[in-house]
Amino acid sequence: MITDVSERKLARAQKQVQILEQMIEDKTRELFITQEELRSAKEYFESIIRSMQDLLIVLRPEGTIQSVNERAVSLLGYQHEDELIGQFITKVLNDQEGFHELFLNVDDLEGPFNQRESSFIGKAGNSFPVLLSGSTLRDKKGKSCGLVLLALDIQERKILEQQLLQAQKMESIGQLAAGMAHEINTPIQFIGDNTRFLQEAFCELQPVLDHSTTLVETTESGSISIKSLDGIANAVKTADLPYLSEEIPKAIAQTLEGVERVSSIVRAMKEFSHPGVEGKTSADINSLIDNTIVVSRNEWKYVADIKTEFAPDLPQITCFAGQLSQVFLNLIVNAAHAIAEIVEGKDNETGTIRIATRIDNQWLEISVCDTGGGIPEQIRDKIFDPFFTTKPVGTGTGQGLALVHDIVVEKHQGTIVVESSPDMGTTFLLRLPINPVLEDSLQERMDTQNEHSTAHMKAIEV
Amino acid sequence: MKGVVFNLFEQFISENWSEEIYEQILEECSLETAEPFVGPGTYPDADFLALVVKATETVGVELPVAIRAFGKFCFPKLAEVFPHFVQTHQHPKDFLKTIDSVIHVEVRKLFKDAETPEFRYEDPGPQQLVLIYKSPRKLYEFAEGLLEGVGEYFQSPIQYTRTVRVENEQEVAIFELTFSEAAVCVS
Ligand code: HEM
Numbered sequence: 001m002i003t004d005v006s007e008r009k010l011a012r013a014q015k016q017v018q019i020l021e022q023m024i025e026d027k028t029r030e031l032f033i034t035q036e037e038l039r040s041a042k043e044y045f046e047s048i049i050r051s052m053q054d055l056l057i058v059l060r061p062e063g064t065i066q067s068v069n070e071r072a073v074s075l076l077g078y079q080h081e082d083e084l085i086g087q088f089i090t091k092v093l094n095d096q097e098g099f100h101e102l103f104l105n106v107d108d109l110e111g112p113f114n115q116r117e118s119s120f121i122g123k124a125g126n127s128f129p130v131l132l133s134g135s136t137l138r139d140k141k142g143k144s145c146g147l148v149l150l151a152l153d154i155q156e157r158k159i160l161e162q163q164l165l166q167a168q169k170m171e172s173i174g175q176l177a178a179g180m181a182h183e184i185n186t187p188i189q190f191i192g193d194n195t196r197f198l199q200e201a202f203c204e205l206q207p208v209l210d211h212s213t214t215l216v217e218t219t220e221s222g223s224i225s226i227k228s229l230d231g232i233a234n235a236v237k238t239a240d241l242p243y244l245s246e247e248i249p250k251a252i253a254q255t256l257e258g259v260e261r262v263s264s265i266v267r268a269m270k271e272f273s274h275p276g277v278e279g280k281t282s283a284d285i286n287s288l289i290d291n292t293i294v295v296s297r298n299e300w301k302y303v304a305d306i307k308t309e310f311a312p313d314l315p316q317i318t319c320f321a322g323q324l325s326q327v328f329l330n331l332i333v334n335a336a337h338a339i340a341e342i343v344e345g346k347d348n349e350t351g352t353i354r355i356a357t358r359i360d361n362q363w364l365e366i367s368v369c370d371t372g373g374g375i376p377e378q379i380r381d382k383i384f385d386p387f388f389t390t391k392p393v394g395t396g397t398g399q400g401l402a403l404v405h406d407i408v409v410e411k412h413q414g415t416i417v418v419e420s421s422p423d424m425g426t427t428f429l430l431r432l433p434i435n436p437v438l439e440d441s442l443q444e445r446m447d448t449q450n451e452h453s454t455a456h457m458k459a460i461e462v
Numbered sequence: 463m464k465g466v467v468f469n470l471f472e473q474f475i476s477e478n479w480s481e482e483i484y485e486q487i488l489e490e491c492s493l494e495t496a497e498p499f500v501g502p503g504t505y506p507d508a509d510f511l512a513l514v515v516k517a518t519e520t521v522g523v524e525l526p527v528a529i530r531a532f533g534k535f536c537f538p539k540l541a542e543v544f545p546h547f548v549q550t551h552q553h554p555k556d557f558l559k560t561i562d563s564v565i566h567v568e569v570r571k572l573f574k575d576a577e578t579p580e581f582r583y584e585d586p587g588p589q590q591l592v593l594i595y596k597s598p599r600k601l602y603e604f605a606e607g608l609l610e611g612v613g614e615y616f617q618s619p620i621q622y623t624r625t626v627r628v629e630n631e632q633e634v635a636i637f638e639l640t641f642s643e644a645a646v647c648v649s
Contacts (some may be wrong), residue, residue: 005482008485012498015498016498016499016500019497019503020500020502021501294593
């Protein structure tokens with residue numbers, strides 16, 4: 001039987017206190033170390049975010065800014081993040097459409113929202129282009145609790161892109177130059193012929209003029225001699241005046257017409273190349289198309305006629321005119337090539353390229369139709385891929401339609417529908433928004449867009 | 463096994479028999495652990511078993527009976543230490559349903575290295591509950607004792623049957639519980 005129970009219990013209790021104290025000490029140390037680790041992990045992540053070259057903005061579900069990284073603060077032109085925190089994202093995001101897409105769908109934003117071209121507005125009101133990606137921030141239960149926006153500053157890239165577009169335009173001007181030289185050559189030649197004829201005619205008229213001068217002088221001195229009258233009569237006869245008075249005005253008229261043709265070609269070329277105009281300007285689409293038809297005449301005239309049906313009341317639209325000219329050029333040249341493929345080798349057979357413009361609600365519609373052999377079914381969904389080409393190696397870079405797509409869809413928020421069949425040829429239907437996007441009109445546009453696509457069940461939407 | 467359980471066992475023996483008997487059991491056991499048990503500590507299961515076996519020998523009770531009694535003894539003590547787990551419920555059924563998803567989760571947060579069993583539930587009727595218990599320790603009687611303790615605590619006796627089956631090469635015990643009609647289940 002154990003007698004010293006209380007003593008043993010006491011001793012045990014003392015030991016327990018000791019052990020517990022030790023445990024508390026250990027726990028406290030552990031806690032301290034964990035806190036240190038947490039702090040340095042936090043600093044580590046913060047330094048990564050700080051050193052990021054991209055703009056990082058975290059939004060609350062209702063769209064206000066919860067946090068921003070330093071890069072975003074400085075690129076947007078602010079001094080301190082506090083100036084942005086709590087603000088609605090539209091203060092800096094200049095992208096109505098992207099904004100809608102982002103926030104109306106926050107909850108069912110399944111995958112990330114990837115690399116959309118958008119722009120931000122800096123504190124000074126300056127706007128700069130970014131590639132915007134977003135993903136939903138979810139809590140442990142999977143409920144969306146915010147949005148992480150990552151934006152890549154693409155100002156540099158935009159400048160390069162602009163230069164590339166310009167370079168591509170210069171390249172096509174280069175390619176057009178030979179055709180243009182030919183186009184100019186014909187009128188220049190008959191201007192030359194006519195001028196030479198006028199030179200000769202003048203030589204023939206010279207004696208008539210000389211004799212007339214003499215006659216005038218002798219008449220003034222009071223004596224008119226038969227001799228001087230004979231002189232004129234002979235000169236008139238040799239010069240064949242009736243012939244000259246019929247032909248000279250004709251030659252002059254033809255010369256002026258030639259000069260007009262040359263100058264219209266030069267004017268079209270000048271307008272087509274739009275040197276120096278970088279931003280969006282107000283432009284008349286009909287005349288852009290007209291110019292393009294003129295400069296590209298040599299590319300299509302042997303295989304096709306161009307028929308235009310322009311809506312007379314088209315409003316001017318704000319656009320990158322030079323880029324759209326490039327679009328029309330690419331479509332016309334493509335149409336000509338498609339026709340060339342089927343008329344090749346058949347004498348005197350040509351096709352038709354029909355270009356029409358019209359207004360449909362909020363949209364300006366441009367259709368370019370050819371009577372070529374159509375686009376084979378199996379490549380229809382590839383035609384807008386960069387570098388995709390059906391032309392023999394060395395003849396096409398494959399950038400033509402990719403560029404069309406980029407300019408219409410990305411740069412102008414337009415759409416392209418392609419309808420094609422072997423017996424009907426191919427129609428490219430471009431739609432450009434008449435008004436730059438306004439918040440209210442957005443939904444309307446989406447709606448007409450939907451009607452439009454259902455109306456073209458068989459068409460490919462791009 | 464956590465020190466709390468060892469300490470509860472000391473209380474169990476001391477209160478039902480005597481402090482002397484506990485000292486005797488402790489003295490006669492050869493344990494892996496030399497120092498006294500403290501609540502947050504973790505000790506070998508074998509030490510716990512050795513203590514329980516020695517206790518049954520010393521007081522002359524069968525092992526299953528002893529463990530069940532210990533379980534029944536433990537519940538009100540645990541409820542005393544963690545009143546908020548229990549007080550929020552009117553009916554033992556509601557309470558029992560929270561063991562796996564709330565109580566033992568909190569226990570594991572609080573006690574490092576705690577190894578609590580796994581419970582799954584089936585709900586065949588208002589006055590019934592099936593508890594499927596899975597633990598390598600197979601402390602079926604302990605669980606039964608706790609259930610009895612729960613019934614007593616809520617003043618609504620719980621009847622149970624136990625069947626054992628093998629699931630994925632591991633033994634599980636299925637406790638089919640029936641609650642007394644008197645208690646009104648809110649869930
Ligand atoms: C306030 C309520 C409860 C608390 C605070 C609690 C806490 C604990 C603790 C601390 C352990 C020891 C774990 C370890 O040593 O690693 C344990 C084990 C255990 N608990 Fe609970 N428990 C509660 C209610 C219940 C109830 C109602 C049951 C019902 C059947 C139960 C069944 C068990 C069993 C069977 C074990 C033994 C370990 C095993 O089987 O592996 N517990 N519990």
